[in-house]
Amino acid sequence: MDEAEMDPDNRRWVHDLAADSPRRNAACAELYPLLLRVAKSEARRRAPVLDLSGPELEDIAHQAASDALMAISERLDRFRGEARFTTWASKFVIFNVATKVNRHFWRRNEVPYEQEDWSRLSSRFDVGPEEEAQVREFAAAVSAAVERNLTDRQRLVFVATVLNGMPMDLLAEELGSTHNALYKVLFDARRKLRIALVSDGYLPEASTKSA
Template sequence: MTPLLRGRAGPARRRPLDEESARWLHELAGDGRQREEAVRRLHALLVRVSTREVHRRGHRLDLSGPELDDIAYQAAADATIAVTAKLSQFRGESRFTTWAYAFAVFEVSAKVARHFWARPGARLADEQWAQLPARFGFQPDQEAQWRELLAALRRAVEQQLTERQRRVFVAVVLNDEPMDTLALELSTSRNALYKTLFDARRKLRAALVADGHLASPTEEAVSGWSALERFLRTDPHDVGCDEAMKVMHLYVELVTADPQHARQQFAGLAAHLEACGPCGEDFDGLLAAVRKVPDER
């Protein structure tokens, strides 16, 4: 990661374990029938989280019914294994269930990415430049203005980006390929792809500003082009995907209590969630789980 993506997501102070979290840890770290029963309850809880999450994302999966439930059960099973294997890593900075929910949400993301990867026709070979105006909300009556802007953007993509940056930009931005699916295709990670796209956005914005097509960072964006301008803007405090996923459970609990304070305390994470679609999706899912899934014992 470059210095632009370094930085703490926010301070996390260790707090005394709440009674429920302490009980989960005690029972899961035990042995015999007590542990078996705790694992069974944990799995049932994560099935509810995963099921809610796959149905929340279902409209984009072209799946329904048993197929969605199958993804949910696979995600819950893998999340249960991960949680029990990493009990020693739970630091008590959030409720145990919030920490465990995050594993389920991340597993759903992974399973959804593999679904797209395996689906015939999921990836487009051609660059879909014609779709870009609609994706950024350009109005037909402004075509004379945005056509020139998009022509400049295309030149910058071809001339300013490295081959890998260009490939990632085309796949994610033009062809609307999910970043996690692209990570599978390229045998890399979400964080590595986000870093590549982060650097590409920074280069493209600088090129367009230099040519007079966008406002500079200290000026207001040109009317009608704000969506593109926001996409190209990068925040030096952005912590990246790996750090965001490590502390997302902490941030979610703060958001449920005091959203404004959460954004102040975790400014780097908040900046990242605004810019990264996959991490933003995971955050929405984890927040929904914390608010809606009962922690049944």
């Protein structure tokens, strides 16, 4: 959408946040409470699952709102004006809350990210009793393909992030690496596994075309 066609309120947010101080400072001071309100709501929604409350919950909400404000300021050129600016901005908060809750869970529970419990893969499929044997067989095939085809580094990243659900940025901290470097490792690992599973007849041939 052309900037001239934007809703006036949307245009005001974009202009003020892109301006030099003090207009930008005033816009940030106005936007932050809105982001914090969304962050607290989203954190409370996720709290029962992870048994979060009190200061922990408040800290996650404030961190998510602050990080979202920074991300929004850096990505103003991506706002196209199809929705209200505050609705667009809220998506950054929700993403940050989800990321921080996952990080909090892993740090608090000290989950062994390298543990290879392949039954976890089977449990993710919502199937009836008659299909359970096929799901277990597929999980075993993935485990065997990991064993045969991946390097130690690829195996570690795949098991930690895909099998155990560890956040990529947290794994990067743990390994002293970067998100982008580990994403490349995971991309290559997935490609190898798709080729292997197609070759073994567990996935259709088309599965390798998008790799």
